[in-house]
Amino acid sequence: MSIRERLSGNEAVAFAFKQINPDVMGAFPITPSTEIPQYFSQYVNNGEVDTEFVPVESEHSAMSCCIGAEAAGGRAVTATSSAGLALMYEVLYVAASARLPITLACVNRALTGPININNDHSDSMGARDSGWLQLYSENNQEAYDNMLMAMRIAEHPDVRLPIMICQDGFITSHAIENIELVEDELVKKFVGEYEPQEYLLKKENPLSVGPYDISPYYMEHRVSQAQAMKNAKQVILDVSAEFAKMTGRSYGLFEEFMMEDAERAIVIIGSSAGTAKEAVRQLRAKGEKVGLIKLRAFRPFPMEELGKALNGVKAVAVMDKSEGFSACGGPVFAETRSACYGLPEQPMMINYVYGLGGRDVRVESIQYVFERLSEIIENGTTGEVYRHLDVRGGEYSGL
Amino acid sequence: MAKMTEIRWHGRGGQGAKTAALLLADSAFNTGKYVQGFPEYGPERMGAPITAYNRISDERCTVHSNIYYPDYVVVVDVTLLSVVDVTKGLKPEGAIIINSGKDPEELRPLLNGYTGRVCTIDAGKISTEELGRNFPNTPMLGAVVKVSGLIDEEEFIEDMKGSFKHKFSTKPQVIEGNMKALIRSMKEVKGL
Structure with missing residues (x-):
């Protein structure tokens, strides 16, 4: 039986993160980030998750922190909005090209200027060519459901790309609405453990992540990254079908x-x-x-x-x-x-x-x-x- | 489509109109409804006019716009009557609920010709007497439930008792005052 609740979109995503219990959250703890790290840090403080919460001094560092954690073989998440996402742009590309399936909760807000804090999609649309998967949500329920599916899609061996789960700033992020939550045990089983094939700290096969790529090889790497994006379509459909079996809620592309x-x-x-x-x-x-x-x-x-x-x-x-x-x-x-x-x-x-x-x-x-x-x-x-x-x-x- | 009730709250930054809207959403949720509770965000400053909204229905509402034709309008700060067109779009079969010690008909001339029900509640006085401070939220909430009939009154009172116990678990001394303020406002609201 699912759990009937009422949560804002931000609370719903923080709750999904709690159920997922990722290894690391790197997050800038004030505006323009969201309430998500704030809610999540309470779970950390209460010992409800064993995530390493890394409060950083900028969004650039938040993403860099996630890149380090994910490269080391961990499961890393972050959340941001608007100018915060813009400050990450440089490292968004690094995450995608290094094939690190990081999860980012994006609460869509306008990019300055004139100065504005409210909703539109200019932040994530600006990042559309960075190589990240992007799923958008209509309401708190979809923001939650998409987050539960995010890692299964991103970490799939055919994909291995970072994923951005977007929802509309204030309109859904700060609105309280009814929501059906999935039980902790089912979430845990559905999301599973992250077991990367290769990672920085794997002692049987140590490797470098993100080195210089010379012209004779660069383009081949780009093509394989592009192929991963193509592969993602089928993986999204497969994971969504499995999710529908668990919850009765169906999603497609x-x-x-x-x-x-x-x-x-x-x-x-x-x-x-x-x-x-x-x-x-x-x-x-x-x-x-x-x-x-x-x-x-x-x-x-x-x-x-x-x-x-x-x-x-x-x-x-x-x-x-x-x-x-x-x-x-x-x-x-x-x-x-x-x-x-x-x-x-x-x-x-x-x-x-x-x-x-x-x-x-x-x-x-x-x-x-x-x-x-x-x-x-x-x-x-x-x-x-x-x-x-x-x-x-x-x-x-x-x- | 199932009947939906739409409510618009007018207050000033820092007075808790947003919190009141969220509390109402909580309470309606606890009695089995589908709810939306959301504020309209602008430049946030103490004392600036702010707006918050509720949609309450027996089915999930997919609309995510602000509310332009509310069934009820709640004015947490009476000084807003001369600043904001609070009755804009308000349905004549609905009602406006104003935080004021005055009689409803005394305020009607300030309401741009609104012909529907005008209700007043002296939330400031009730709050000061029962809580020792001016927190108009709780009495306003009681008045809204009384005037709108949205939630069964007994169920509402029981639910709020539970909410206050949870909310004020570290300062249980204020629970009784809040409950008294709530029940008093349901009795004292004028213009029913």
Whole structure:
């Protein structure tokens, strides 16, 4: 029997870490980190875990600490947000290329400036090319469930890549909601022990981690790292299937919500997917053929699967909660449109950048987007492709 | 869809409106409901107007936006009436609950023509008398439960007894005062 609780997203992740009992947590103990290390440090202090908690002087050091621990053969975790993640960028690449399956809880918040502490995805989207796996969560339950699956995915011999479990800052991280927790014993059994094949301190086969890689070999290492990212898709599906057997909660690379026979659809990530589901429900109740796809895995990107799911939909709006400054749309849009290139029945597609710096996303915001998709179908042309939602003086769903 | 009750709290930073919203979520959760309790974060300063929210329902709510059309509005600091449009979007069949010793009809002129129920509770006075200090949280919580009928009153009182025992395990002397403040506010709230 699962345990009925109510927890904030931060509490849920800290609780998952407690159940997992990792070897090391390296964390910067103040802002811009999250409440997660704060809650977790209480478990450490109370002796409820035997994790080595290393409070460091910066996020760069937090990740470096995790790299050292993981290279030595331990299981290392950290948590951060916003500018904290940005300060880790350099070492994120080191973790990924050294094939160290570190787990990072990312609470998505805007990157400065102007100074802002609220939710958007600019922090993790900025790290999308670092070689980390990225799973996104709609609510506290998914943040918890994804965290329980994280190490099984990251540490799998076909993958061996670090993983970032993302949830929306404040919107889910600080909101108390109901949650179903898994019993400690089941978590322990599911997550298992970390038994790396090779590690720094293995006396039968000592090795170096992170040395200089000369040009004649560098590219081969990059290709094998790229292959690991490709392999991750199947591993995510396998681990999720096993998780579903244990909990009854099913996860894929993305979730399709009322997509059967949908003529209009949105593609979205994170907490706003929940708000958008309500908009879809309301429109469906009026007989409108609308649906949504919520991406769970952004890295690896489910290119073929998403293309298949969107084939035949008449018009699609891809929602980006980060600007990207490409002058032609956000990162989710770029990937999604690429996934649809060459489809037999390619949808018309627009991009909305939305919800930046905590701009509230309402059911009406999403209904507004579906109305624009209707216009696009009616007119037979997309018009402006790269748009911004709920902006003064621009497109505003109004209140 | 199951009936959902949405509540918006207005307070000032440091007064505990956020804590009150989370306590209400706890209490509703303990009586079997699906709950959301969340604050709206801005530049955090003592005394600045802050907002917190609750959604309470028999089914899980997937919406993660702020609340624009609340069933109930709770004003923890009466001085906010002239600063914030507290009744904005408030449903006329709902109610506003204000921390004040005044009669509800005395405050109505400050509420931008709101036609629904206006309730007042002198949470400051109750708190000062029962706890010796101005902690308006507990009495406001009692008044919200009384006015909204969201949670069975007996169940609520029992649940709060348990919560206070847990919360104040290191200073049990304040448990009785909090319980008294809670029960008094449920009796003394005006405008029912």
